[in-house]
Amino acid sequence: MSSSSQAKAPALTDQEIQQNYIRMQNDMQALAGKIGELEQQADEHSLVLTTLKDALDEEPDRKCFRLIGGVLVERTVKDVVPTLLTTRDGIRKAVANLTEQYKSKEQDLDTFKQEYNIRPV
Numbered sequence: 386m387s388s389s390s391q392a393k394a395p396a397l398t399d400q401e402i403q404q405n406y407i408r409m410q411n412d413m414q415a416l417a418g419k420i421g422e423l424e425q426q427a428d429e430h431s432l433v434l435t436t437l438k439d440a441l442d443e444e445p446d447r448k449c450f451r452l453i454g455g456v457l458v459e460r461t462v463k464d465v466v467p468t469l470l471t472t473r474d475g476i477r478k479a480v481a482n483l484t485e486q487y488k489s490k491e492q493d494l495d496t497f498k499q500e501y502n503i504r505p506v
Contacts, residue, residue: 430473
């Protein structure tokens, strides 16, 4: 029984191979899209932080507005900057995590292509 559990994966039909290949490609495309979206958000946070840096140095009690859950909230620059830094860093960590997932899925796809001798047309 242990030898059968160590055996290769069951043989797949051509249609199942094609479906798995397409599913893996779609998963990778979805991850790439999410990575791009989050990188854009991190860049926007960095741009806002760059803009607020001068205001924080010169006038930390200056009013600024922040959109939170669709509601525009009035805060001071000194209150907003630490929150923006934390959010940007969290986004960057999420991008790093998703990038690792993407690389893993890419390796899985390459292995799958070699195993079933798949060549893109």
